[in-house]
Amino acid sequence: MIELLGQLGQGFEAALTLGNVFYCLVGVTLGTLIGVLPGLGPVATIAMLLPVTYGLPPLSALIMLSGIYYGAQYGGSTTAILVNLPGESSSVVTCLDGYAMARQGRAGTALGVAALGSFFAGTFATMLIAVLATPLSEIALKFGPAEYFSLMVLGLVAAVVLASGSLLKAIAMTLLGLLIGIVGTDVNSGIERFSFGIPELSDGFDFVIVSMGLFGIAEIIHNLEKNESRQIFTSNVGRLWPGREDFRRSWKPVMRGTFLGSILGVLPGGGAVLSSFASYSLEKKLSDDPSRFGQGAVEGVAGPESANNAGAQTSFIPMLTLGIPSNAVMALMVGAMMIHGIVPGPQVMTERPELFWGLIASMWIGNALLVLLNLPLIGIWVRLLKVPYRLLYPAILLFCGIGIYSVNQSAVDIAFAVGFGALGYLFIKIGCEPAPLLLGYVLGPLMEENLRRALLLARGDATVFVSRPLSATLLALAVLLIVVVALPAVRKTREVAFQED
Amino acid sequence: MKLRLIRQQDFTTGLFFLVTGSLFAWGSLSYKIGTAMRMGPGYFPLVLGALLAVIGLFLAARNARVDLTREESQLIEKPCLRSLLLIGVAMLVFAFSLQSLGLIVATVGLVVVSGIASQAFCWKEIGVLSTSLAAFASIVFSWALGLPLQVFPA
Amino acid sequence: MSTVKLPRFTRRAALIAAALAVLTPFAAQADNWPSKPIKLVVPYPPGGAADAVGRIVAEKLSERLQQSVIVENKPGAGTAIAADYVAKSPADGYTLAIAPTGQLTILPHVQKSGRLEPLTAFTPISQVAYTAVAIAAAPNFPAATLKEAVALAKAKPGDVTFSSSGSTTIIHLAGEYFAGEAGVKLLHVPFKGSAPAVTALLGGEVNLAFDTLTVLAPQIKAGKVKGLAIAAKERSPLLPEVPTVAELGYPGFEVPSWFGLVGPAGLPKEIVKRLNGEITAILAQPAVKERLAGQALQASPGTPEQFAQRIRDDYAKYGKVVRQAGITLE
Incomplete structure (x- = not known):
């Protein structure tokens, strides 16, 4: 413990220099900005800034780059809440209740809860990294293909619980998402599926294409058909800050979300995606009145936002302790370290302790800066909603367009997004929710890939999923969840709660 | 009936x-x-x-x-093909003019076409909006964030 | 899926636009080149070794040519999208590309359509840098040397597994090539990129992993996996204790993963000469060598002819591996 404090002290000493605090501030500010701009993700920004960091000391460079990453998580929730645009898979669920709250004039509350919840989650996860990084990294190695497959099954079962419409429709939407996720090159055989010889489809649809289409473009088309004298947002903005009642409802979801996110964030590939969905499902299951979810329940913002931020922090663990990047942003961080002659891997912690602990300390500083930066911004964001919608939607379309284009420098991608926009509009008309589709789409390729890889490694022996304890536990949880949902008594209340709308 | x-x-x-x-x-x-x-x-x-x-x-x-007897409980609202079409075309105009004609022209195209979808369409307002958005996008995305975007016609 | 028909139209539009660009009078003139910014296409997303090479080259070329060189990441379809894009760009010296080994020497053997022969679709300018492919074993795998691993694979054909960063990558080919040379059957387990492939090795999900030194050297150094051999002419200064595959009884077994600078076919000779000279000068700078070394890469300048010969040799070599191992995308 003493040793840990000493190391943390060393870290703060390294991170609290004027220069490093400055780079941290630059990083989180830039992160917030690109997070707010829909479609423009941290990957593109960090890639562009990588050359800029050549000239900086390694610690400053890493502090700034990681600031961009978790800053973007904060900013991403802003766009999700205000204009229903999830720029990253983790903010999809924030759209559900956050946007509903914004339309009711409670955007300030939603943004405030998201910021404070994220701060708590960030602080907790940073502490977790400091204390438990090495043992937690073992979890990542315990997850073989069988475990990943079982985790995906659990995630999809949770996605069905998450839907607020009919159960059957939710299952169908998840299946459709899985199928859309299959488009592109199959990892196991290398052949292209459902790509119709179009080169832009050989790696499937990028997440931004699907989400901007289904959520952003579809929502705009839907809003435009309404008579515009009817306001999209209530002009009465209401209170700017979360009230006592909001805090009472939120603190438990924040704790649970933080816990879920911290654990799932450690898993490379798919873990972080699941955390916000899992948190939402959990809050809905635990709620006294699940029907409030989707209609602007503050718990539906507090839990997932905390989970997603905690996951963003703990996703540094595999990179810091094993030298293995768990997502594209971490891959860039590895690149940044290599440019500075630091070989990422297990030895960083012992050979360059000031770097390891300095980065951890900077994460806490960065989270504090983010709260200070974001709380005053809420006022500005809320005022943005007072801009007449006829002026707002062309701007949203423009940002979507630039965001989608900048992913692959491809105009065809925007055309695909238009297609998904039309599909999303159809879903609104026939009363199907796009959220389960999006989760299925994200998890589908991972699920198939790991299923087939597990069977390949087990030489076709399907018992591998139940003979490995961790995998068996996850599957058992999934079964348990199905039983809970399918129990006649529960189902009855569910039908009453959901079919009447 | x-x-x-x-x-x-x-x-x-x-x-x-x-x-x-x-x-x-x-x-x-x-x-x-x-x-x-x-x-x-x-x-x-x-x-x-x-x-x-x-x-x-x-x-x-x-x-x-x-x-035959009861009121229809769950009808599909009539889809508004006009806004669907206009928004789609606006995005496509943007997509396929960006590389050759540049960000400024593409932005104006997008704002004008999508603006027609609104029932409160007004040329003056759209003119101001497209000009300011084109300027904003060029400054923020191309200059400040350094995205590899063509700003002026090639 | 109403959008299916659209792209064909757009591709044609793009082609027409490209054709118009060629017709503009100043573009094809070589004497005042470069008179406008140059695009450097990298076929992978930001972050990997290819991107690092591209950014170093772009930065240094900008300085020397007094004209900005902009990196454009065009990932997708295992480099096929970037290859197609570059091959169809005007050969005016304003579109260049970083081409990895696989794009030029493996892709043409396995593609069903849109195949681009490396020396007719592109103009080789210079090799830039390379790294060797290494073989590592999982901590829980009984074999500690390459010999033991081969013996195990011989005892139970098809039982020993190896991970790769994807089907038909240079890594996959290295595995199949080695299996062929050693006369064993290994079970190929493809992953989506190096990170998960190495994670699987660390966790003992697979027995062996082939990957570049960039990826494997840190893990071998830290003792997290067993370094069995390096598929290069000489041992690496990064891992002096790990033998080469050739030393262990497979003479001539070499799998370098290199990156070269290419342009579309028909690039004017003067431009090729100028660029080759600049690259050679850039690669001689100690600062550049150091930055490449950070990615376990070694500078490997040479003439355009040497680079073309390298492409021919590797093209023939991997064509043979593809046929022998029966790798198809069917």
Whole structure:
């Protein structure tokens, strides 16, 4: 413990220099900005800034780059809440209740809860990294293909619980998402599926294409058909800050979300995606009145936002302790370290302790800066909603367009997004929710890939999923969840709660 | 009195899933299917597509009731093809003018075409909006963030 | 899926636009080149070794040519999208590309359509840098040397597994090539990129992993996995204790993963000469060598002819591996 404090002290000493605090501030500010701009993700920004960091000391460079990453998580929730645009898979669920709250004039509350919840989650996860990084990294190695497959099954079962419409429709939407996720090159055989010889489809649809289409473009088309004298947002903005009642409802979801996110964030590939969905499902299951979810329940913002931020922090663990990047942003961080002659891997912690602990300390500083930066911004964001919608939607379309284009420098991608926009509009008309589709789409390729890889490694022996304890536990949880949902008594209340709308 | 499906939404949803699922299942037949133990690339989509089609069929069949007496409870709102079309065209104009004509022209194109979709369309307002958005986008995305975007016509 | 028909139209539009660009009078003139910014296409997303090479080259070329060189990441389809894009760009010296080994020497053997023969679709300018492919074993794998691993694979054909960063990558080919040379059967387990492939090795999900030194050297150094051999002419200064595959009884077994600078076919000779000279000068700078070394890469300048010969040799070599191992995208 003493040793840990000493190391943390060393870290703060390294991170609290004027220069490093400055780079941290630059990083989180830039992160917030690109997070707010829909479609423009941290990957593109960090890639562009990588050359800029050549000239900086390694610690400053890493502090700034990681600031961009978790800053973007904060900013991403802003766009999700205000204009229903999830720029990253983790903010999809924030759209559900956050946007509903914004339309009711409670955007300030939603943004405030998201910021404070994220701060708590960030602080907790940073502490977790400091204390438990090495043992937690073992979890990542315990997850073989069988475990990943079982985790995906659990995630999809949770996605069905998450839907607020009919159960059957939710299952169908998840299946459709899985199928859309299959488009592109199959990892196991290398052949292209459902790509119709179009080169832009050989790696499937990028997440931004699907989400901007289904959520952003579809929502705009839907809003435009309404008579515009009817306001999209209530002009009465209401209170700017979360009230006592909001805090009472939120603190438990924040704790649970933080816990879920911290654990799932450690898993490379798919873990972080699941955390916000899992948190939402959990809050809905635990709620006294699940029907409030989707209609602007503050718990539906507090839990997932905390989970997603905690996951963003703990996703540094595999990179810091094993030298293995768990997502594209971490891959860039590895690149940044290599440019500075630091070989990422297990030895960083012992050979360059000031770097390891300095980065951890900077994460806490960065989270504090983010709260200070974001709380005053809420006022500005809320005022943005007072801009007449006829002026707002062309701007949203423009940002979507630039965001989608900048992913692959491809105009065809925007055309695909238009297609998904039309599909999303159809879903609104026939009363199907796009959220389960999006989760299925994200998890589908991972699920198939790991299923087939597990069977390949087990030489076709399907018992591998139940003979490995961790995998068996996850599957058992999934079964348990199905039983809970399918129990006649529960189902009855569910039908009453959901079919009447 | 007209004879109408009472659960139009769910019936259409069912049909949609039935068709989409069948298409995917049919499409996956052109890939190697393999066995459950050694799956080919066609296995997973075939199973998923078939499942989707079955759910779709079930949904459609369950909701294919007609009722003469009661009010229709679940009709599909008439889709607004005008805004769908205009928004789609606006995005496509933007997409395919960006590379050759540059960000400024593309932005003006997008704002004008999408602006027509609004019932409160007014040339003056759209003019101001497109100019300011073009300036904002050029400054923020191209200059400040350094995205590799063509700003002026090539 | 109403959008299916669209792209064909757009591709044609793009082609027409490209054709118009060629017709503009100043573009094809070589004497005042470069008179406008140059695009450097990198076929992978930001972050990997290819991107690092591209950014170093772009930065230094900008300085020397007094004209900005902009990196454009065009990932997708295992480099096929970037290859197609570059091959169809005007050969005016304003579109260049970083081409990895696989794009030029493996892709043409396995593609069903849109195949681009490396020496007719592109103009080789210079090799830039390379790294060797290494073989590592999982901590829980009984074999500690390459010999033991081969013996195990011989005893149970098809039982020993190896992970790769994807089907038909240079890594996959290295595995199949080695299996062929050693006369064993290994079970190929493809992953989506190096990170998960190495994670699987660390966790003992697979027995062996082939990957570049960039990826494997840190893990071998830290003792997290067993370094069995390096598929290069000489041992690496990064891992002096790990033998080469050739030393262990497979003479001539070499799998370098290199990156070269290419342009579209028909690039004017003067431009090729100028660029080759600049690259050679850039690669001689100690600062550049150091930055490459950070990615376990070694500078490997040479003439355009040497680079073309390298492409021919590797093209023939991997064509043979593809046929022998029966690798197809069917």
